Amino acid sequence: MHFTSEQHLDDGVLARDFRLGEIPGTLWTPRSVPAPLILMAHNNGLPRTEPRLVARARHFAVRGYAVAAIDTPGCGERPRSAADDRARAELRRAMQAGEPVDEIFESLVGPLVERAVPEWQTALNALLALPEIDGPVGYSGWTAVGIRLAAAEPRIAAACFFAGGFVPRAQREEARQVTVPLLVLLQWDDEGNPRERALDLYDAFGTKQKTLHANLGGHTGTPWFELEDTTRFFDRHLK
Incomplete structure (x- = not known):
């Protein structure tokens, strides 16, 4: 892992970009270290510099966590294949037209999960070797990648x-x-994710410690106060 830049932010957080082979990432660390780690995986297609993700990362860092995000294949700084671009365009068209999208989604997102999770595990190995990070490890973000990581990676202690x-x-x-x-x-009103499917998925999780917070609004309308509740969740399980 090679750090390529650093920025001391006005809330006391240190933000550093890094590269791990061809994987670009950012690490935010609090004033007091070593700190427990939260892996923050954005939804496919969004760069790690997306303002909502950066705001969440800084929120957790101010509250005593190290937070890491990487650009997975086809996201952010990583090149996209022409096939992926075509699949994304077809997915958007089908969703807007109200047509079935399951098979398009499978062909696009399934392979992305297969490629992204090993990269997250490689990043986790490198991050835990840093003196400023001292587990345990939490995960926050993209559900598809998070399921695979939480199921396969014993170092993940809690997930949102x-x-x-x-x-x-x-x-x-x-x-x-x-x-x-x-x-x-x-x-509750997420235009891109059917509610009943989301509820069925919640029911399928094998953990005996699971909590569901449902709010009115569309895909990007998660209330800011949920960050405070998520912080308390991680405080219970990572500190």
């Missing part, structure tokens, strides 16, 4: 998922293997 109705079939099966404490945030 932004509920998605469209999750690849493989991850729907793996949801039963998720046994860590879980907080799920559901937008």
